[in-house]
Amino acid sequence: MDWRNAADYSFDPPLRPVEWAWQFLRRNPEYAADYARFIATWRALEADYGAPPARDFFRWRQDPRAWRAESEMVGCSAEICPGEGDRVLIECWMGAKWDLAKFPLDPALVRPTPGLELDWRAQPVEVEAVGGPEDLASLGEEKMALVFDLSLPLAPQLDAARVRLVARARALEKAGRITRQVAAAAPTWTRWLRLLDGTAAGAAEATLAQVLKIEDVATALRQARAMCASGYRRILFMH
Numbered sequence: 001m002d003w004r005n006a007a008d009y010s011f012d013p014p015l016r017p018v019e020w021a022w023q024f025l026r027r028n029p030e031y032a033a034d035y036a037r038f039i040a041t042w043r044a045l046e047a048d049y050g051a052p053p054a055r056d057f058f059r060w061r062q063d064p065r066a067w068r069a070e071s072e073m074v075g076c077s078a079e080i081c082p083g084e085g086d087r088v089l090i091e092c093w094m095g096a097k098w099d100l101a102k103f104p105l106d107p108a109l110v111r112p113t114p115g116l117e118l119d120w121r122a123q124p125v126e127v128e129a130v131g132g133p134e135d136l137a138s139l140g141e142e143k144m145a146l147v148f149d150l151s152l153p154l155a156p157q158l159d160a161a162r163v164r165l166v167a168r169a170r171a172l173e174k175a176g177r178i179t180r181q182v183a184a185a186a187p188t189w190t191r192w193l194r195l196l197d198g199t200a201a202g203a204a205e206a207t208l209a210q211v212l213k214i215e216d217v218a219t220a221l222r223q224a225r226a227m228c229a230s231g232y233r234r235i236l237f238m239h
Contacts, residue, residue, distance in 0.1 A: 001110070003197035004211055009190050011111070017182055019111060020189060021232040022118055025098060026107040027196045028228040035104055038094050041065050061089075068093035095121065099233060123236050142178050144168050182238050192224035 001008040015023065025031055049060045060066055067087040088096070094104040101119040105112065112118040130145045139145060146161050148154065172178045179185040191212055198208050205217045214220050227235075 001197060003194045003201060003203070009193060017235050017238045018118055018120055020182065021120065021235045022112065023193055024227045024232040026109070027193070031098055032107045034094060034097065035107055038090055038104060039106070041090060066090060099123070120236055123233055141172065180238060185238070192220065192227060195220055196224050196228070
């Protein structure tokens with residue numbers, strides 16, 4: 001893909017949220033490095049023990065190369081990362097680290113195709129507890145704190161809270177302060193992808209600003225890299 005050529009980034013059919021998330025993850029240098037190590041090990045194991053259906057999985061599992069320490073993963077449980085003792089299989093390690101539910105994909109793959117499926121693990125939604133005024137002051141615009149009276153029935157309070165949350169979200173979206181729809185975010189995301197690719201190609205900041213029509217390249221690049229690091233997970237919640 002040529003970052004200077006907008007047509008190279010005109011995906012047809014349009015990208016779905018799961019595919020947008022992949023566009024950012026595949027540009028993450030850490031993911032690329034992890035995948036390079038993983039696939040080299042995987043191919044070495046297949047060379048020694050065979051590939052399905054002829055794989056000698058018993059001997060495969062006896063090889064230390066087939067395992068990574070469970071301590072290397074964050075938020076992983078035995079249910080999604082089956083292992084033995086304090087070890088998990090390398091494919092489970094990759095999946096748990098990057099939230100992939102199937103075999104890790106090569107970052108060189110622009111768009112998944114039949115036979116190379118892209119599937120993400122279910123993303124948890126957390127509800128934060130707000131302790132006091134200092135916590136309220138630190139909330140970003142995209143967050144809203146509500147007070148519940150635990151001595152009263154919760155169901156009607158939750159219904160009322162939903163109405164207020166929906167109204168606030170719509171107001172912020174209408175004002176352009178937040179984006180919850182892929183179609184609305186796509187132009188910005190596309191510009192970020194081109195920015196990442198241009199930076200990787202060694203383009204000067206002035207050239208990037210001129211071609212991509214970005215006034216503050218440094219800020220846009222920080223936002224794009226944040227999307228590669230972990231922000232891609234938020235895309236999975238979008239419509």
